[in-house]
Amino acid sequence: MPEAVKFYPYDFDYKVEGDLVYVYLYGKSENGTRVCVKHQHKPYFFALIAGADKEVITKKLKELNLETRDGVAKVVSWEEVEKEYLGKKKTFWKIYVNFPKAVPFISKELESGGIECYEKDILFVHRYLRDTGITPTALVQATGEYVTSNPFNQFRVPLFIADKVTPLSKESLSQWKLLAVDIETYAERKEILPEKNPILMIGLYGIDEQGKEFSKVLAWKEFPHELEYVEILADEREMLQRFRELLLDYQPDILTGYFSDGFDLPYINIRAQKNKVRMDLGIDGSDLYAGSKAELREAESRIKGIVHVDVLKFVRNIFGKNLKIDSFSLDDVAGELLGHKKHVVNLDVLPEIWNKTPEKLAPYAAYCHHDAKLALLLCQKLLFDMMEFSKIIGLPMFDVIRMRFSRLVENYILTRAMEYNVLAPNRPGGESMDERREESIEGGFVFEPTPGLYKDIVVFDFRSLYPTIITSHNIGPEGFRCECCQEQPHVPEKEDYWFCSREKKFLPTVLGQLIERRAEMKKLVKEMKARGENTQMLESRSYALKILANSFYGYLGFFGARWYCLECAASTTAYARNYIRTTMGKAEAKGFRVIYADTDSCFVLLGEQKLDDALNFMHEVNASLPGQMELEFENYYPRGIFVAQKGSEKGAKKRYALISKDGKLKITGFETVRRNWSLIGKEVQQQVLRLVLNDKTEEALQYVRETIKELRKGTIPIAKVILKTQITKDLREYAAVGPHVAAAQRLLQRGVKVLPGTVVEYVITKGTGLIRDRVKLPDELKEGEYDAEYYVSHQLMPAVSSIFGVFGYGEEDVFKESSQTGLGKFW
């Protein structure tokens, strides 16, 4: 008797069973029961038969029998279909084959006979999701029956065979069970060698649907501790077995970790093999699949039926773009997103402690536990965002969080393409990719500012400029140089470029939807916030939509893109340059002086006019803009400073500072944020900017002179004069011994190994000769021993001279103690 199952599928896989192919949908129902639903689907691709003799082709398709590693590849059936290809309707043959991997074989065979084939590299699970309209993590209903008696059924959850699976709603699974894993390994001199060195500890941290915690740290050496989560096993093998058991018992929906794709899971896999422990963690009884030994770097690790989330991948590829962090280390990312840092322990001595003084192991167990917890909290925090990307793009979370922008955009377009009956162009081959790599286009327009301190600055910028240009001008490969619109206006600066103005084309249409949906989201968020409701999910969605929309322009010019169109990318920036120039012209015509412009923003001076006049100007501009384009009021700044290029009268691009009404500094392009600057340099630059923007130039000058005096007196704390530079290779390989190399050598003399990647800290001290000979490590230094003159000329001067230059002060005026020439009025 047929039954129905409602559930949220979150992981997907397929298996070939005889002549049939089944997709396996893993997920769980609202009441928390897990289920796996199998559903048959047919693999296929498309071919352009056009001029060829149909009978010959038919005969060929019938006779095709290709021996492959996975069986004999055959064509099962075919049908004629009409699809839109790059804006044109054409007839294609949809060719069904007997198993997914037969597709590349069969299509290659046809192509060698001169038949063009399409969509032959769409992953089968992706194909299935797009064909059925199933959205990962959103509710679906399957009808069919449970598999009750199957001797080969290895499934760890009930298995249901469906004859039909239909999407029910867009609502996502909200109750997830998460488990994070983190391992500590035996690593002498920071060497990570899974073939040789054992895992010492495995940390697990879980949170279930009710928010209940689960904690465990496994180790295989006794040590005194008061940690309730520590469990000691006899050896590594037993520890691995216990890990397997715990994971199978816990049954998480998501297994997470930090760089677990390339470290924890592959390491566990290799150690399990060494110890002859089977890591059959899959819900279908299959083994943990982890990156191969040789290439751990870009590895992906997978457990069937469980979503493995490597938080690093998502943060590095997608989420981290807006984060102001130095690195994507767990410490930095957790610090930024959670406000928690890692525990501080010395891992260099862990092997020694393990061997000789295990009584000191407790802090390492706590460290391991804490790392797992951080990974889990990050995963939990980012889960909404990951789900939203997965839903908008229509592909599994596992895949989506591992994609970079170009793939993200492409897969969004591909999902929409299936909805619009559009046939996807093929990816470029090797040669055409190389050609594409060579090409480049002109970017945005930057108006060179005149150096100076300005007051009453209003900044306007175009909201999502590139995306809105693409949608408003119908930019895309389909409408490029269409036959019907040759007489219509062409792209600015590009006399022989034009786009269809009669019919909205596919690419700008699907981009336009992103922009519209984002506008709706933002409106909703505003309303909900006003009612005090939780908007996290909508904000995640809004963020996902924004990132996708902003990546379209880059995608059009990306060499690996299916919908590659360099003319489209070039047209987008050409329109942008035109719009910003036109806007500048209109502002000038209204009596506003334009002092700066960059790509999508325009800085004007109010002069004698009021803010309202500027806003009216903006409204007038907006009335003339097409489609979704819009000029927005960014902010009003009472003061702003634009400095000159080094050693020139010309204004520097992308280097300015503004102060808003509430006193907030907005600094662009100055060094204040760079890591290889001393604190004193950063501090002085910030303070000088703040003072001059408050019309206190004189004070700024005094302040710098005062700081110089203090430096010379030696009263600036050592912490403020420390310089940091990264060592990037083996010390012996350095041909030129710079100060950072000299510092590393000093560390080496003390017996501290300096491996590439180490950030060395050092101070320049007094003396004569080369700078590198005057390097000392911070803890070797007596207070005041640093070389004041070095810091004055190498840190302070470069940090502020361009700022004072705006007011007519040369470096001498600021830095020569006794120099009061000409500008003595400030003393």
Place this chain on the structure above:
DNA sequence: CGAGCCCGGGG
């Protein structure tokens, strides 16, 4: 200055 190399994260 351009092409090539190495690295990211992890212990």
Place this chain on the structure above:
DNA sequence: GTGTACGGGCTCG
């Protein structure tokens, strides 16, 4: 898994 590599920084020629 119908997949194969991205982009930035540094160094050397």
